[in-house]
Amino acid sequence: MTDxxxxxxxxxxxxxxxxxxxxxxxxxxxxxxxxxxxxxxTALGWMKFDESRAWLEIEMLLKGQWDNxxxxxxxxxxxxxxxxxxxxxxxxxxDIPTTAISQPPxxxxxxxxxxxxxxxxALAESKLTEILPKLIAYHQWWxxxxxxxxxxxxxxxxxxxxxxxxxxxxxxxxxxVPPVTYKYKRKxxxxxxxxxxxxxxxxxxxIYLVDFFKNSNFDSEAIYKNCPYKVNDxxxxxxxxxxxxxxxxxxxxxxxNKQEVTWFNEQLTLTEKGINTLWSEEHKSFLNxxxxxxxxxxxxxxxxxxxxxxxxxxxxxxNVLKPLLNDWLNETKYCMSSTxxxxxxxxxxRYWRGPVWLHINWMIALGADSYGLIxxxxxxxxxxxxxxxxxxxxxxxxxxxxxxxxGDDFSWTAAIALHWFL
Ligand code: GLC
Numbered sequence: 001m002t003d004x005x006x007x008x009x010x011x012x013x014x015x016x017x018x019x020x021x022x023x024x025x026x027x028x029x030x031x032x033x034x035x036x037x038x039x040x041x042t043a044l045g046w047m048k049f050d051e052s053r054a055w056l057e058i059e060m061l062l063k064g065q066w067d068n069x070x071x072x073x074x075x076x077x078x079x080x081x082x083x084x085x086x087x088x089x090x091x092x093x094x095d096i097p098t099t100a101i102s103q104p105p106x107x108x109x110x111x112x113x114x115x116x117x118x119x120x121x122a123l124a125e126s127k128l129t130e131i132l133p134k135l136i137a138y139h140q141w142w143x144x145x146x147x148x149x150x151x152x153x154x155x156x157x158x159x160x161x162x163x164x165x166x167x168x169x170x171x172x173x174x175x176x177v178p179p180v181t182y183k184y185k186r187k188x189x190x191x192x193x194x195x196x197x198x199x200x201x202x203x204x205x206x207i208y209l210v211d212f213f214k215n216s217n218f219d220s221e222a223i224y225k226n227c228p229y230k231v232n233d234x235x236x237x238x239x240x241x242x243x244x245x246x247x248x249x250x251x252x253x254x255x256x257n258k259q260e261v262t263w264f265n266e267q268l269t270l271t272e273k274g275i276n277t278l279w280s281e282e283h284k285s286f287l288n289x290x291x292x293x294x295x296x297x298x299x300x301x302x303x304x305x306x307x308x309x310x311x312x313x314x315x316x317x318x319n320v321l322k323p324l325l326n327d328w329l330n331e332t333k334y335c336m337s338s339t340x341x342x343x344x345x346x347x348x349x350r351y352w353r354g355p356v357w358l359h360i361n362w363m364i365a366l367g368a369d370s371y372g373l374i375x376x377x378x379x380x381x382x383x384x385x386x387x388x389x390x391x392x393x394x395x396x397x398x399x400x401x402x403x404x405x406x407g408d409d410f411s412w413t414a415a416i417a418l419h420w421f422l
Contacts, residue, residue, distance in 0.1 A: 007389065008422045011414035015045050018411045019053075023060040023077060027407030030191040032080040034061060036073050036103035037163050038112040038412050041359050045415025047113075048207055048422070051120050053212050053381045055127045055288055055383045058111065062134050064098045068220070069141030071107065071134075073160060084187040091214040100213040101161040104236050106245040106363075107143060108135050108288060128254060136260055139247055142240055143267045150183060152267070152274025154240060155160035155291050155310055158209050158235045159202075162303065164235055164338065166198040167352040168345030169297045169304075173290045177228045179204030180211065192406055196212035197351055205229075232278060232289040235303030237311035239363075240261075241271050253335040275312050288315045300328075300340035301352075302360045308367030318371050325368070335383045355396040355405055358416045385421050393416065393417065 018024045023034040024042045031038075039061040046054035064075030076087045076097040087097035099130050118124035146154035156162055159170040184207060188197050198206075209229055216222045224230075244264050251257040251264075254409070278286045280296055285309050287296040305325065313321055322342075331341035332348065334358040338348045347353040361380050368377035387397050393413045394404025 003389065004422065007417065011045065011393065011417045011422065012049055012353050014409045014414040015042065015418075017409065019318070021077070022056045023075070024057060024132065026412065027410050029082045030188065030407045032082050034064070034077060034365065035076045035185075036061065036071055036075075037106050037359075040107040041412040042415045043109055044113060045411070045418040047117060048418040051114075051118060054114060055123065058107070058127075058131060061107070062131060064094075064096050065134055065138065066094065066098070066141075068145065069137035069139075070102055070145070071105075071138045073101050073103040073163075074099045077407065082187055082190070084185060085210055086399075089207070089210055092218070093166065099160075100210075100218050101156075101158045102142075103161060104239040105138065105161045105243050106239050108139065108250065109246045111135065112246040115250065115253070128250065132250060132254055132256070132400075135247060135250070135300060136257060139240070139264065140260075145224075147270075148221075148224060150270055152270030152272070153232045153237055153278070153289075155224075155230050156236050157213070157227045158206070159229075160206065162231075162233045163237050164301065164303055164352045165297075166202065166350070167301050167303070168343070169233075169288045169299045169340055170229075171299075171345070172295075173229055173231050173292070174202060174205050176292070177205040177208055180207045195349065197203070203381060228292070230291040232291055233303060234278065234286055234288050235306055237271065237275070238303075238306040238312060241310040241312060244268055249350070261307075272312065275307065279317065286317075299343050299345055300324075302336055302338050302357075303314055304366065305336065305364055306360075306367065308371055309363045310371075311367070311370050313371075316323060316332075322373065322376075328418045329376060329379055332399035334387055334397060334399050334402050335380060336364055338396075341399070343361060349398045349403075349405055351396075351406070354399055356384075356387065356399045357396045357419075359412050362416050362420055388413070388417050 025032050027039045039057050043054040043057040046057060064072050090099050092098050092100055115124050117130055142154050145299055159165050248261050248264050251261050278289055280287050285300055286304050289296050328336055328340050337354045338352050339354045345353060349355060361384050365377045365380040387402055391397060391402050391404045393410055394408055395410040396408030397404055
C-alpha cells in the first residue's frame, strides 16, 4: 500500500473504532459521548466511505435537540463513568440527557457539503427534507435566544460553548465568575497529562456556570439577564454566520421556508453591521468581547481569524488582516496556532492556548481561498497534511514541535484527513 492508502485506511479504522451505536465518540474514555461540532465534522469523514452512516451521525445528534431548538454541546446517549461533569451534574431532565449549552454551529455548513457531495442523491434529498425543519429551529434559537436585543452578535455563556474551552481570550471574563467551593473529582486528568489540561482555578468556574444554568431552571431570559459570564465569541459568531448563509442555500435548494429565508437574511445583515463593533484599529484585527464589561479581549485567537471563513471582513479589513495571517502562519513551525505566538498567553502545548487543531485550520483555509489568498491556503493545507503524516491522528498538535497531544485516534482529525487530503 502507498503511504496515502495507509493513511486513508487508518482514518477509516479510527471512525469505525469510535463508532458506538450510530454515533461517533471523539475518542474513547476522555470523551465518551457525542459532541455537537465533533459530530458534524466527523460526518464529513464518514461521507467518504459510508454515506448512510454519515447521515445517521447527524440524525443521532439531532435526537438531543431541545424543544426550543437548541442543539446541545453533548448528547449523553448512554451512561459512561469516565467523564466529568456528566448528566447528573448538568441536571437536564430530557428523555435523552444533554448539557445545557450549545457549541459552534458548523452543523448546517457540513450538511450543505454533504448534500453537494452525495453520490446517493435520493438519500441526501430525503434526509435533508427530514432534518431541515430542525436545522431551521436551531438557527432561530441562536438568534432569538442569544441575541434578544438584535445586536447581530449572539452571546455565549460558557467557555465550553466556544469549543475552544481553555482559550486565553476567556481568562478575564472567567475570572469574574465565582469558583465553586465544594470538592469534585475531575476525570480528564485520569486520561491526559495535567500539563495539557486547564488549571483548577478555571475548572472551578466552569462548574459554577454549570450549576448556575441548573439553578436558573434553564430559563433563557433569566440566564441572559443574570449570567456572570457573557461574551461575544468570534468563533461562534462567524461559524453561525457562514452556516446561516448555507441554511438559506439549503432552503432555496429545497424550495421551501421563504418567510424564514427573509428573516435569516435580516439576521445576516445585522451581523454584517454588528461585526464592525468588534474591529480594533489598535490590534489591526477583530477581537472577542466581554459583553458584561463591554471590553474587547486583546488576545488574538484563531476564533478572531475565522472572520475570513464567514467572509465578514471588508476589502480594507482584509488588507490589514493579510500580513497578520502571514505572520501568524510563520511564527510557529506548523499551521495556525490557536493563540497567536506573539501574545503573552501563548503556550504551544496547552489546551487551546497555542496548539494546532486541524478542523480550524481547514476552516481558515476555506476562508483564505474565498479571499483569493491562495498561498496562505496552500500553506495551511500542506502543513496540516505534514502534521498528520509525521505525528498521527491526535486531538491536536504542539504548534512548535508538531508532537500530537490530548486524545489519540481522534475522530475529527481522522475525518478532516479523509475530507481534505485523501
Ligand atoms: C474539548 C474541546 C471541544 C470538543 C470536545 C470533544 O472539550 O475543547 O472543542 O468538542 O473536546 O472533542
